[in-house]
Amino acid sequence: MKKEFIVILGGGESGVGAALLAKKNGIKVFLSDSGIISNKYKNILIENNIPFEEKGHTENMIVKNASKIIKSPGISKENYLIKKIYSLNIPIISEIEFGKNYIKNSKIIGITGSNGKTTTSSIVYQILKNNKLNVDIAGNIGFSFSRKASISKKDIYVLEISSFQLDDSHNFRSNIAVLLNITRDHLNRYDGNIDNYVSSKFKIATLQKKEDFFIYNYDDPIVRLGVKKYPILSQCIPFSIREKLNTGFYIKNKILIQKKDREICFFNLNKLQNIPIIGDHNLYNIIASLIISKILNINIDSIIPILLKLKPIEHRMENFANINGIKFINDSKATNVHAVFYALKSMNSPTIWIAGGEDKGNDYTEIISLVKSKVKAIICLGKNNKKIVNFFKNFISIILETESIEEAVHMAYALSYPGYNILLSPACSSFDLFKNYKERGKKFKKKVMNLIKNEKNRNIF
Template structure:
């Protein structure tokens, strides 16, 4: 066999450690390097497997000897170590690309700027309820690589971010879903929308006739991309604006799904019976419904699952109703578009908690909704100048706060019966919190202490 192939894993979070365990199982010599500290439970995983690793810095010499490198999606291309690897033409892969080599399962891959997690979880819920032997991975839960190493699933539902797609080359989605493309992470794409859109369209690379591509027909950026990219798969669009011959559409508050390639009976369901409410969730439900129909599940099964699903934590999560005021935790909204979706689905007047680390946000798209729905903005972040500048003409009250507790107390005093207090920050969380989960959990704790 000659000597072992030597692989380096950059980043020792869930995806990196999963990739390391799989690489070892597949006979590679493995070295894991993290520029920051490694969490104790991941160190334990690596120690138990006798995989060598380092933290708080990179040993360049050891890394640059690799035959290939699996990198965490969070490491940008402009990181010095990535530049050096690129100069030496050492292949850099995402964990999904690497793990995909070692699995024969059918891949259902979901991407988009917003709604990925919800649609991935809903799709998984429907397929699991139908009795499929299915894994859930990507941006959610246990890493894909770890599951490929230790489980044996026939199907995977994978939530795929643009950062993952950027380092995917041979991987093929049997079913690809593209929900929407709106400005996000543009700092990683030279501030060019078309670069970001091209990255999202990588979800269809390597697809063949007989594979499936499901997309939103109402999204302007997707429409542009369809003209530019060759589609080999069977296509099923979904729309709430127009009736479609093949795919999903809305008519008289009913979702209707027709798949003519498949000669199946139509699927119909009233949007009032969906577990997930709000316009954007009609899209998410349509996308999941088409996947289920492509896999020829029974209409009854699909309907029942779409009615019984409970949403993921920190995404439009109802926390409590206190004195007639609803408190909603949407901490996962780390971009302006997510906040737009959240506001759009709120009934009545809102006290909006916004702010954190601003990724070059353009707040213009929120202006109309803020004018019509928001009675006060509570800023939760170290630097709230841009929020004040964006909305000072649209809202009477804008207050600064520096903790979840303070934000909740003030929002409660500003709200009246029938209002909603919505935490939907439109920003990253790491100025005051560890991550969006920490921000959401502190918000929920503060609400429960009212």
């Protein structure tokens, strides 16, 4: 029998994590990247004697020798090499599925959604960790799942999971799965068809077994329709902040109610009135976290101190600076319109909105009323801003364009008055000008800090 030989495509966190796990388990492995592998990951590969190549794929070697392919979630199915691999019936699996093969007795809490999955994953992890459970967090947040699985085994893994990771998952099973919402996101990767994107997201539920739990946001119409459409064997638990449900969790007089046969007062939301992260979007995240805690028999009262200490995640509604009464908010992680909806909804004063980047099939219709009522000017930060400009030119009189984050900051500041907000909430991916949303957010904050220094120096004289 031919010895297993795994080829990993992509030398980022997921690829290197999978390579480490394969190496640890005695599997012959080779990593290939079409671009340049960062020194951080290159050093890890060298230190662990893992063969690799960069700046291109040795195609013949890969297709002739690979018994299995693990590809980076960022590589499209339309990639020439991926199409060839599919045509040759070489199995392609996701890094998270590969990792799951080596921690079979551990519980998986899988959390996905177009928005909120990072925050929810972080909340759940903090709750379990503070309750002394043997838990770790991985996936689309921090280290890859395979990397964590190669280091040590935990009883529970909290995984933030993207649709791209689910695309190549065929047997990946979450014992507890959460679907927070589905919006028109990444449609450029799904042939412009939202049904393909929805199908991918629902894999987190359709791959479960009957003893598992599927927690979902009933208020999201796309999710609600998906629950009816897709075959789900697990125990479905809906939650809502808008409607009274016949079963599941909903809010009544600021009390979170659990309803099966009768109403049970589950949690008094008044206890969280001083929580530092606010807004409906975070309320959904918190309720999902509370339901998970209930399933795991965690004392709900022990969660309150944890929730009261929560801080906004970096690049997600991060209110980080104030210059002469003008607030600067870094929401670089808002890479779709739905995320921007909640960002603008939370603005309580006039706002200069910095938006733009690489469009993913956005439909801005749902934020028209918020933009008209709250936005005084739009700064388009991107290489191609036509779609944003054309959509909002009849609603907003001031729309400026730039490819410089520094210029965007100075434009926004020049248009602002004391009491204004300057909000970076792009609604688009960052790849036209930046490596990722983190780099975009960090550069935004750096330019604002430089502006603060300049203002202080100017005021001295």
